[in-house]
Amino acid sequence: MRGGQVHLDRRPVLRGVDLTVRSGEVVAVLGANGSGKSTLVRALLGLTPLSAGSTLLYGVPPARFRQWWRIGYVPQRLSVGGGVPATIREVVASGRIARQSRFRLSGAADAAATDRALEAVGMADRAGDPVQALSGGQQQRVLIARALAGEPDTFVMDEPTAGVDAASQQLLADTLADLVSQGRTVVLVAHELGPLEPLVTRAVVMQDGCVCHDGSPPKAVGAHALPGHDHVHPHAPEKPVGPLDWRPIP
């Protein structure tokens, strides 16, 4: 992406972001709520239109991109609205859509990929259950399995760890470690990295719609390292405490 800008309801959400994700990287997009993390990854994929700048997927603008099977997008939530039930297997199998042609029935390769994806997230024994009956963490696993089923090169995950129990987070970390060892590219949005931290090779920290840090993942220090800490000004540049500063000297 070059100079990417996004306005939602005339409010700038991204203010000129340059970002290139190289193949094989595990990029974590970090930042406080409302800093533009989710908007950034959605704009990268062309899901949110840019008001200025440009974005390319494998060198092609999203409108002309044809190799969507190379990308596995994991949205923040499973939308279970509408009320028509769907089984876990049906949802996961739908991840094959970008690899299927319209006039051909699903084949053995589709079924096998679906099985592998269900196995990878530990949902194989529940494949016939409706997704509506699952907890948040389990739904997140189904969403990831749906992306896995498509066997893409690049995974784009929007807050895969938000509201997910510790066991599911660990399972996610193991699944990701597998993908990384196969050389897949991963871009994930996160508020907290948790067990994903050792996997991340590059961190992009967003603040007010700009990238304020791009490089090695920042090590959480002091209170930031504790779970459940308060993010008041995460990663904001600290002002020096001088003689005229009202704050008490620590």
Place this chain on the structure above:
Amino acid sequence: MIDLLQFDFMQRALIAALLVGLAAPAIGTFIVQRRLALLGDGIGHVALTGVALGFLTGTAPVLTAVVVSILGAVAIELVRERGRTGGDVALALLFYGGIAGGVLLISLAPGGSNATLMSYLFGSISSVTVQDVWVIALLAAAVLGVVTIFGRELFVLCQDEEVARASGLPVRFLSLLIAVTAALTVVIAMRVVGLLLVSALMVVPVATGQQLTRGFRSTMLLAMLFGMIATVGGLSSSFYIEVPPGALIVLVALGGFALALTLGRFVRRSRPRESQP
């Protein structure tokens, strides 16, 4: 049942009912999943203007109804896509415009009156001609064809529009396809249950099916089965007890829903794992 089939008009009516009972719930499953349960109603209201336009211009009302309801369905879809807020108000405007337009146009048509519209509002299945049966069969085949060919893509779209986009699916084309298919369904169901009750055939069998199933495909197949039972059952009983078939068809469908609701509770109770959060 055998004596029913001795009458030609009843044979035609039964074929029409069967086809509508099959096609309406098939597309209805996607419409319910998209939270557009009232789409059929909206299109039905607009189709009334189409029917009146047919009488006014001396062309076949079914033809003008197809054209006008497709236009209406596309308009509804575009409104839905543009603004999330005010979408229901825009729909309501279209509802009332459709009815008012129909009543106004029919009064301008030679020899037309609100009584002419009645048979379209509440159905007139016993007056279905051979030609009507062919038109219904053709349109039903089109609806079932769309569901068979595009079913997989429509499933992804109805689950999550953004994921559909990130899978490279033609989201706008598919959304319009649902709207247009719904419009065709409304027109074929118009003769069977009437415009005011069309939506019931798209929604009620689906609501019935989902009480008993856990999957999308099984819901759809069950809904199609219930749809056929309701249309054929309602129509043939109306022959014996002499009540309007459209109303009886819908009431049979609703009765089936009530039954499935009770039955579904037992089914769920016997599968305790599913009820866990």
